[in-house]
Amino acid sequence: MNRGPAVTPDHSLRLRLQEGPSKRARFVADQTSTANQWPADAAPYDLISPARKRLGWALMAVATLGLLTTIVLEILYKTETDTIGFETWRPVVYAYVLWGVALGIGQVLTRGEDGQRALFLLPALLFTIAMVIFPTLFGFYIALTDWNLSSFSGRKFNGLDNFWQMLGDPYYRNALFNMVLYVLAVLVEYVIAFGLALLLNAQIRARKFFRVVFLMPLMLSPVAVSWMIGKSLMEYRFGPAATLARHLGWENPAFFSDPITARISVMILDAWTFIPFMMIMLLAGLQAMSREVLEAARVDGANAWQTFWQVTFPLMLPVSVTAVILRIIFKLKLADIIITVTSGGPGGATDSVSSFIYREYRDRSNVGYGTMLAMAYLVIIVVFVTWLLKFANRFVRNVN
């Protein structure tokens, strides 16, 4: 086989990797929309009687009115302008759920088949909006208040004070800097994961056994892992890892006492749990690669190293980028291990942003300031991830 035919599957693979799902989804949707113009399907539109439509509208109106009344009543009760109301805001939650149900029924009643289609999306949409939009907006408000749960004064609006305090907070800056280091560690994890994926993709016996074993760390809860490895295996006096380090000539194997070693230890702990995640994605990429390309390279006289760098690696780039980006997104949430193993120590050196804010709340009950830190982090993350996605897109396009 020569190079010619080998290029074709390679090319199509690249195309599919880049723009597979979205293009396909659009195609599928278009097909259905033409299908919907069939007479058999068009009939229900005409069958909705005005009475049914009126019923639907009335239902939705009543539900909306009910929800608004509940909210207004609750606000009045809480501000002590009237005495009819409930102790907690929970009835508002029930009212919202009922409103959602009524909205769904109303959609079907007024819009027939179109309403039935909307019904697929509504539950998830209403759920996510209620759970995300409102708390986030509320969070931005809390961020602008001086609110310490342990003080008696309660919540006080203090404008941008928290923001200015944040700019001068060396511990927060340090936590942000740590996040940069932790994110950079993803590259090392990627190299190891790629190596493992190549190993699993080689002609080996007991592949399934090794795959299950390699996947194991991902299943274990980070908290248990923190204890198993961080607190016990890496125990200074008698943990096996410390003993091994002493045998290897490191006289004072304290994994968590000086800032740099402690950071590296945290990275290792985190890597141990999450390398399998990237490994599995890369393995799937390797298995989807067409064998003909590799074979062609080999026939052309490329050695294993050349085959890897000039064929496998470029072909794997889209999968790699997806794996690394997903991993970075998970890495940005890193907290459990740090909270349980070092609780930020020594002296805040290992703190991630999440663990720092966690302690700000847990130890100091400083809700207002903690929320400001969290909201600032959210903005940084959104900007960073958006940039990352753009950059990755361009990177993949340029290399291929």
Place this chain on the structure above:
Amino acid sequence: MSVQTTEYTVSEIRSPASFITSRVFIYGALVFWAFICLFPIYWTITTSFKSAVDVTQGHLIPFIDFQPDWKGWRSLGLSPDSIFQTSTVRDEFFKRFMNSVITSVGASSLAIVIGSLAAYGLTRYRYHFAWFKNEDISFFFLSQLILPPVVLALPFLVLYREVGLLDTRIGLILLYTLMVLPIVIWIMRDQFNSIPVELEEAALVDGLSIWGAFFRIVMPIALPGMVAAFILAMVLCWNEYFFAALLTSTDAKTIPVMVASQTGSQGINWWSMAALATAAIAPLAVIGIALERYLIMGMTAGAVK
């Protein structure tokens, strides 16, 4: 199959010696990494059978290095001799364990139901909500993946107190559902995309309604994908610590919170910690071994096409 044989011949032609070296290297690396993956688990399980002296002297191999004892499990009330006696620790452990089971199963189920429906709608129909189109809605759902728990944690702490959901399992279930929903939608969208539309078109012609076609035709085909998404969601919920630590105190505490709260007070009880950690990881280890195929299917959804 034929491809694999060619590969063997190509490498064997090169030279038998280099073939053997590469074999040795590959298996050496595999065994080395398997050791790295398994040793911490092995260490934890054996430690739960050790006494204090065995821990401090770093004994490793049971029966040769040290005499195993039910010490750790007795302190949990789970050893053979204490299992029929009353034990407050065991009661607490089972309470936490049930909390974990209920929250993770509940959240995964809820996420699967609403996530599959949304994913199906998004792959099959075109929506317009005001100026939002399908792509925007998909992006809205998937972008929740970026949201770090810490951003939601404090607002939810306050909200849940107002709503009376603090320290309840329902509260945790709702949050966990939110956490895994993007992943479920991601996996299920991939699943539904791989099912040909012609099947549903035939069903519609045969007189089934849209929802009828979904339940009778599409659901059975997409079931493996649902299982995959469910298991992945289970794993994430079971291991979740951040929200559970902040939002629960006595009633709804989950296993990870219990594990984390054991350390610290009056030094570490090595054996009981090890027993607790073993009990905490055991269910997922079993799931991982038994349902590995689905886990991999869930993780690789959408990555490779």
